[in-house]
Amino acid sequence: MANNGGRQAGGGGNGQMNEHVEFTVKAEEDLYLTGSENTIRRVTAETNYSCLMLKTQRFSSLFRHYAKYHGLRKDDLEYYFVNPLENEDTPETVHLQRGDTIMVRKRRKPEPAEPAADDDEFFKDMRELFEDEEHMDCTFMVHSENNNNNKKRKDDAMDEDETDDTKKTDSMVEIRAHKCILTARAEYFKAFFRKGYTNNNTNGGNNNNTNTATTTFREAEECVIHVEPDFAPCHIRYMMEFIYTNRIQSIKEISTDDLLALLHLSDRWLIRDLKRLVEHELIRNHMTIQSVARMYGATEDFHANRLSRACIDFIMDNLRQLAGNSSFEEEMKNYPHLCIPVLKAAAEMIPEGPLHKKQRTDHGSSTTAAATPSSNAAAGLGSSPVPDSDP
Secondary structure (H helix, E strand, O other): OHHHHHHHHOOOOOOOOOOEEEEEEEOOOOEEEEEEOOEEEEOOOOOOEEEEOOOOOOHHHHHHHHHHOOOOHHHEEEEEOOOOOOOOOOOOOOOOOOOOEEEEEOOOOOOOOOOOOOOHHHHHHHHHHHHOOOOEEEEEEOOOOOOOOOOOOOOOOOOOOOOOOOOOOOOOEEEEEEHHHHHHHHHHHHHOOOOOOHHHHHHOOOOOOEEEEEEEOHHHOEEEEEOOOOOOOOOOOOHHHHHOOOOOOHHHHOOOOHHHHHHHHHHHHOOHHHHHHHHHHHHOOOOOOOEEEHHHHHHHHHOOHHHHHHHHHHHHHHHHHHHHHHHHHHHOOOOOHHHHHHHHHHHHHHOOOOOOOOOOOHHHHHHHHHOOOOOOOOOOOOOOOOOOOOO
């Protein structure tokens, strides 16, 4: 960096502009060049490096020079004197004197910002709201599991026992909820409970004689949601837990059948985040040789594109085992058109065109081969010289 002063000194005239300062850059810690495959120590801690700069020269040139000289990445390092040094600073602006020391170290990651609120406390409050029946103002009417001829499920969406917001009425089960929470979390419920329009009719042009009629959906007035027999009470409770807390605490304990029912429910009621969560859980923990055909068939019924792509990938990876699997064959008979995407995926694995024979190598005619690095060196073509200072 001393050469910078020589270049700029030729400008003549202004001695103040050509005034230099000599100082030391010291490594506060070991400095490493790191990568995905290897880590190399470039500078040992406490190593001093003498520098000479113009007092008006920006420190950005020092940062480039030091990193380049020691084989490090500039953006991996940070420097400080009495305060952190920035690119636009100069020795003059930071009051650097002869013999002073600038410290260099690995760039620190910025401290994460403090959370504006405690998320755990929020989820706790929402869970308590879900379990609190006092202010609930709408009801899901769900067919009981026995009435649906469903097998008994372990209903642990929120509690092993029935929660306070659940009541049985003959063959129906009432599950209560807050209408404001439902409408805030799902467009389906917002439309479900939407009040109709107001129609003002004026008789005989007399503005004082006006009949006002408001049209609303029956469900908006009764605040009752009648659930199809396809869904059991546990499915509604799982869905409710997600709507209130944005998670299902016991999702890893839910069976594949119940997850597929949740996929159906989230598709029917347009709860996209729940659908994404269920797809992810099915892909990660439930896809097997025995279940992949059933999942693949459900992807068309419930418009689950992520799950569909994962099923095709799984089938291609396990094609040999599935080819002789009777349950897979029986299930796919119900969805014969779904075999087309699988065939397309298999076709993509076959190389296009005929295989070319490997050409024979003639070792006797190596004299016309391209020049190797060693031959270049022999011809006088050496490496580019590395400049001893930054441009």
